[in-house]
Amino acid sequence: MMRWLMAVAGIAAVVMAPLVGAEDTPRLVTADGAITEIVFQLGAGDQVVGVDTTSGYPDATESLPKVGYLRALPFEGVLALKPDMLITSDQAAPAENLNRLSRAGVRVEQLASARTPEAAMRRIERIGELLGAVEQAQTLTGELRANMEQTRKAAANRGFRPRVLFILAAGNHSVMLAGQGTSAEALLNSVGADNAVADIKGYKPANREAILASQPDAIVIAESTPGQFNIENWPGIERLDAWQAGNRLIADSMLLLGFGPRLPQAMSQLSRVLPVDSHVAANDS
Amino acid sequence: MIRDAAGRFRFGPALVLMLAAAGCAALASVTSGAYPLAVADMLNVLAGREAADPVASMVMMEVRLPRFLLGFLVGAVLAVAGAILQGLFRNPLADPGLIGVSAGASLAAIAVIVLGSTWLGDWIAFAGEWALPVAAFTGGSGTVLLAWRIANRAGQTSVATLLLAGIAINAVAGAATGLLTFYATDEELRSLTFWTMGSLGHATWDDLLVGAPFMVLALVAAPWLVRPLDAFLLGESVVGHLGYRTDTVKKVAIVVVGLGVGAAVAVSGLIGFVGLVVPHLVRQLLGASHRVVLPLSALLGGTLLVAADSIARVVVAPAELPIGLMMALIGGPFFLALLLRIKVT
Numbered sequence: 001m002m003r004w005l006m007a008v009a010g011i012a013a014v015v016m017a018p019l020v021g022a023e024d025t026p027r028l029v030t031a032d033g034a035i036t037e038i039v040f041q042l043g044a045g046d047q048v049v050g051v052d053t054t055s056g057y058p059d060a061t062e063s064l065p066k067v068g069y070l071r072a073l074p075f076e077g078v079l080a081l082k083p084d085m086l087i088t089s090d091q092a093a094p095a096e097n098l099n100r101l102s103r104a105g106v107r108v109e110q111l112a113s114a115r116t117p118e119a120a121m122r123r124i125e126r127i128g129e130l131l132g133a134v135e136q137a138q139t140l141t142g143e144l145r146a147n148m149e150q151t152r153k154a155a156a157n158r159g160f161r162p163r164v165l166f167i168l169a170a171g172n173h174s175v176m177l178a179g180q181g182t183s184a185e186a187l188l189n190s191v192g193a194d195n196a197v198a199d200i201k202g203y204k205p206a207n208r209e210a211i212l213a214s215q216p217d218a219i220v221i222a223e224s225t226p227g228q229f230n231i232e233n234w235p236g237i238e239r240l241d242a243w244q245a246g247n248r249l250i251a252d253s254m255l256l257l258g259f260g261p262r263l264p265q266a267m268s269q270l271s272r273v274l275p276v277d278s279h280v281a282a283n284d285s
Numbered sequence: 286m287i288r289d290a291a292g293r294f295r296f297g298p299a300l301v302l303m304l305a306a307a308g309c310a311a312l313a314s315v316t317s318g319a320y321p322l323a324v325a326d327m328l329n330v331l332a333g334r335e336a337a338d339p340v341a342s343m344v345m346m347e348v349r350l351p352r353f354l355l356g357f358l359v360g361a362v363l364a365v366a367g368a369i370l371q372g373l374f375r376n377p378l379a380d381p382g383l384i385g386v387s388a389g390a391s392l393a394a395i396a397v398i399v400l401g402s403t404w405l406g407d408w409i410a411f412a413g414e415w416a417l418p419v420a421a422f423t424g425g426s427g428t429v430l431l432a433w434r435i436a437n438r439a440g441q442t443s444v445a446t447l448l449l450a451g452i453a454i455n456a457v458a459g460a461a462t463g464l465l466t467f468y469a470t471d472e473e474l475r476s477l478t479f480w481t482m483g484s485l486g487h488a489t490w491d492d493l494l495v496g497a498p499f500m501v502l503a504l505v506a507a508p509w510l511v512r513p514l515d516a517f518l519l520g521e522s523v524v525g526h527l528g529y530r531t532d533t534v535k536k537v538a539i540v541v542v543g544l545g546v547g548a549a550v551a552v553s554g555l556i557g558f559v560g561l562v563v564p565h566l567v568r569q570l571l572g573a574s575h576r577v578v579l580p581l582s583a584l585l586g587g588t589l590l591v592a593a594d595s596i597a598r599v600v601v602a603p604a605e606l607p608i609g610l611m612m613a614l615i616g617g618p619f620f621l622a623l624l625l626r627i628k629v630t
Contacts, residue, residue: 050603068604071472072479074486075348077603079340080319093476094487100347104340182471202471 026084031070034260035087035111036061038124041140041261042133050081052088057254057262075100087130089113114259115186117148117267124261140261147264151271155192162217162274163196164188165242168203168253169221169229176203177210183257184222190263191271193218208236216242218274222253242275249273294570296577303584307357310591314353317595319602320344347490355488355496356594356608357587359553360563362500362545364586365507367560368567368578372514373538376444380561381546384451385428387557388458390550391481392465393424398480399465399473418495421551426543428454433539442521442535483554483609485594496552503545507579510538514575558612559586562620569623589616 029050030036036055039048045058050065052073067077070088075097078086085107092098092110102108109130114120121141128137166178166188178184179200188195196216211234219242221229229250231238242248249270256266289295294302316327322344326336330345363381370379381387397420401409409416432454436447466477513534516524524531549556563586564578571577590612597611 053604065603068601069475069479071475072484072486072605072607074319074598074603074605076319076344076598077605079344080321080603091472096487096489100343103347104343204467 027082029067029078029081029083029086030055031067031073031086031088031092033057033254034114034120034258035089035123035127037258037260037262038127039087039131042124042128042131042136044131044133047131049083050078054254073097075104079104079106085109085130087111087127113183115183117190117259117263120259120263121145123259144261144264148267151191151264151267154271154274158192158274158276160277162193163214164193164218164220164270164274165196165211165214165216165240167206167219167221167229167237168224168257170224170253171228172230172233175206175229175234177206178203178222183259184220186259187256187266187270188220191267191274193270193274206234208234211236212240216240218242218247218249220256220270220273221248221250222256223250224253226252245275247273247275291572293572296571299571299581300584303581303588307584307588307591310588310595311353311357313595314356314591315345315349317599318344318349319598319605351490351493352485352488352594353591355493355552356485356591358493358497358500358504359485359549359556359587360559360590361583361587362503362549363556363559363590364563364582365504365579366542366546367562367586368564368575368582369507369510369514369538369542370560371564372510372517372575372578373535374442374444374447375517375520376448377565378448378561379444379451381425381542382557382560383455384432384447385454385458386425386542386546387550387555388455388462389428390421390425390547391555392458392462393420393427393547394551395462395465395477395480396420398477399469415495418499418548418551422499422544422547425547425550426540428458429539429543433535479607480554481609482607483556483612484605484607485553486598486605488552492552496548499544499548503541503548504583506537506541507583510534510541511575511579514538514579518573554607554609556590556609556612558616559590562616563589565620566623 025047027049028039028044028047030039030048031052031054033054033056036048036051037057039045040058040060045060048064050067051061052070053066053068054070055061065081067081068074070091071093073092073094078101083106086101087109088111090110090112098108098110111123111126112119114123121144124141125134125137128134166184168176168178168184177197177200178195179202180195180198181201182203185195196214197210219237219240223229237243251266251269255262256270316322320340322341323338326338326341327345329336330342336342366386367380370381370384371377373379394417397409397417400406412419432447432450433442435450436442436444466474469477513524513529516527516529521531524534564582567578567581567585571581590608593611593615594608596615597606597608600606
């Protein structure tokens with residue numbers, strides 16, 4: 001009896017083995033929030049076996065193993081997930097670990113960070129190629145381009161370039177103004193707006209006087225966690241004409257700054273809060 | 286018996302125990318990690334044979350082995366530097382962190398990271414891989430020298446002045462680091478943040494090649510300080526009476542500390558705690574003679590750092606904790622517990 005059972009079990013194991021092992025879908029690790037979003041959007045979410053800590057969207061990423069921060073990717077941690085490919089951006093570090101991963105047989109694809117809508121679309125198409133989902137990628141970028149067209153028209157009809165104050169808030173003790181050369185500025189430019197604090201370089205701690213002096217036409221607050229920014233602690237912002245006039249947007253920082261598949265959504269949300277004519281001009285004259 | 290009449294551990298048995306602990310830590314270090322390796326594969330790789338998993342050899346030889354060696358060396362150097370400074374200043378609070386060596390070394394290293402595109406750029410390009418360790422070494426020894434100069438009046442070193450000078454140097458170096466942080470680009474900034482928490486996660490044979498000579502030199506020179514440092518315990522004037530040149534001793538000590546800590550900071554970032562606590566631990570267990578304190582601090586420092594690193598890379602796998610955090614998280618409570626159990630002498 002026992003021997004018979006074992007024989008059956010043995011045969012079953014032999015028969016089942018190829019079925020169990022027959023996973024030809026590649027295993028992916030994605031590091032960089034926007035790239036993870038794109039991979040999920042292109043329908044390859046079930047191939048993702050691990051993400052980095054900047055990947056919090058869509059919700060399905062929550063149940064996946066987190067390999068740590070994009071700029072401190074661990075070699076063994078990523079390798080342990082046995083990925084066939086690591087898709088990440090040029091922000092990924094340290095370089096030694098990326099080199100080692102590719103030498104250990106993991107295909108490491110580092111994509112350029114997108115800073116313009118066109119670059120964002122190209123990145124989606126590139127990921128489509130990597131995933132063997134070229135058509136899905138083209139369909140997606142086609143839709144996204146059509147969506148952005150609306151925003152572009154709105155920008156063209158505006159007739160002036162609004163100056164926008166862009167604030168990055170990771171809690172009330174880390175409130176930064178987005179200056180020159182940031183992806184926040186790139187987003188503003190993509191909807192035909194300018195940075196109201198262009199004399200600041202990069203992200204710098206917010207200065208209450210600079211906020212008052214900037215006299216923006218609109219205000220954008222990007223929160224790393226929803227509900228994080230408490231306007232009561234920033235009466236200066238509340239006092240700005242743009243805030244009073246309702247030309248303000250508070251949204252998730254990954255949505256606004258990721259330059260991923262939600263970019264058109266970010267652009268249209270931003271575009272909608274931009275005034276049709278300049279407050280400052282109206283007040284001054 | 287493993288304890289002497291005074292209740293302290295004897296050197297021989299203590300050495301054997303610590304070597305055993307070091308062996309265990311080494312074993313833990315090369316066998317643990319996020320990537321699962323079969324025992325047979327590990328043995329095969331270490332024996333130079335082919336492993337069943339083709340990646341096994343790479344994980345062992347290119348990742349875990351250099352990481353273990355670098356970790357042990359860094360831990361040993363930090364602990365010995367702490368022991369030397371505590372002996373030199375006859376103050377149990379002196380450590381590379383407190384008198385500003387680490388801050389000076391990290392300021393210089395951060396300057397190399399941030400100022401790569403300015404006038405320093407040419408030099409950095411010229412120095413290549415050596416830029417960071419050389420800068421960290423210069424920064425580290427520069428700050429020890431400065432602290433010592435400030436504290437030295439008419440040939441007498443005032444310990445209180447030295448610690449105060451250390452605090453001031455730490456503040457200035459911290460502010461200068463902050464200033465560099467302020468001007469750093471977003472990308473540099475995010476690298477810096479992780480660098481200051483310390484990590485052995487990217488240790489390569491190249492790092493070892495660049496950093497190890499400085500650290501080994503520091504460890505090899507340390508024994509020369511054993512007798513003079515014992516003399517310092519009896520008071521600075523005694524050092525001269527016993528025939529040592531006080532000034533030379535101090536200078537050698539400073540060079541050893543600057544060299545070792547500078548190189549350690551350069552390859553692993555900021556790792557606190559080891560330098561302050563390990564010499565204490567050894568003194569509690571074995572007495573204050575530097576003939577015992579220096580070698581066993583090296584052994585224990587290396588062991589502790591390697592053990593902490595082994596934990597740091599599995600506890601939140603597949604991610605890794607920065608080793609500097611790990612050291613303080615484990616070491617702090619452990620040291621407090623020890624303080625409560627043993628009467629401080």
